[in-house]
Amino acid sequence: MEQEYETIDLREILFLIKNNLLAIVASTVICALLGFIVTTFLITPKYEASATMIVNSRQEQTANLTNDMITTAKNLVATYSIIVKSDTVLDEVIDQLGLELSYEQLEKKVTVSAVDSTQVMKIAVQDENPAQAKAITEAITQIAPPIIQDKVEAGSVKVISEARAGERPVSPNKKMNTAIAGLLGLVLSVGVVFLREMLNNTFKTDDDIQKYLGFTVLGVIPHVEMEG
Known part of the structure; x- marks a missing residue:
């Protein structure tokens, strides 16, 4: 049928x-x-502050850049991201700024990403208060370098661009x-x-x-x- x-x-x-x-x-x-x-x-706007840092290895600075080095750099940024967002760094940021935030709350506000597949990494912080977003970013760029150098044994960690907060909200x-x-x-x-x-x-x-x-x-x- x-x-x-x-x-x-x-x-x-x-x-x-x-x-x-x-x-x-x-x-x-x-x-x-x-x-x-x-x-x-009904949705509270959030502002973003960001800064960029570069982490150099202990290799000679005059060495030619190879594909392997680029791949290594990309992998290193993933490592740096874990360190920057670790409780070792963020708990110190909370204590230094006197933030009424838990580690988990602050960790959700922070993002770390590679810039154009290099060892340059962008640290961004989103917060309802643009001034606080900038202060947190600045604190991270001050606290993270010595910890990265100690844990990864990098040659140097330098800030390329200082923390700057946008005037307009990034969300919603x-x-x-x-x-x-x-x-x-x-x-x-x-x-x-x-x-x-x-x-x-x-x-x-x-x-x-x-x-x-x-x-x-x-x-x-x-x-x-x-x-x-």
């Missing part, structure tokens, strides 16, 4: 969207507006959140329209009777409104 599947052709899809266009547009705009309001008024992203909320509203509204259509088993036109029941329509009784 063959199972029959109900299908909706492109014309029916366009017809559904056209008939419900106002509701779809309204839902999209409302969701986008809600996303903007939540992002603007108002444009992206608004766009995502609007897109979500669009998808949900279109989904509701199609779901309602799929659950509607009434016959709306004589074509529906012929399509679903296979009967030929011989005549249609018109609906006439009588004036009282």
Whole structure:
């Protein structure tokens, strides 16, 4: 026994969207507006401060740069990242600045990444207070070098660019959140329209009777409104 599947052709899809266009547009705009309001008024903005440091190995500075050295440098930055974000460094930062933060809370604010696959690493700190983000970054650049030199036995650790905090928040992203909320509203509204259509088993036109029941329509009784 063959199972029959109900299908909706492109014309029916366009017809559904056209008939419900106002509701779809309204839902999209409302969701986008809600996303903007939540992002603007309910999410606390965060600022980022960053600094860059370079760690030189004990190899001769005149040695030619090879692919192996580049690979080693990239791997070393991963090691430096672990050290910078370790409790050895961050607990000292907390004590030095008198922060009311646990090690776990501060560790989540700090990110360390390689710059262009070199031994230059970028230390970034995000915080609700730009001044505090800058202070934490500065403290890390002061405390981390001697620890890195001791643990990795690096030749030197130097700060390339001092800590600097951005004037504008890095999160949340108002444009992206608004766009995502609007897109979500669009998808949900279109989904509701199609779901309602799929659950509607009434016959709306004589074509529906012929399509679903296979009967030929011989005549249609018109609906006439009588004036009282």
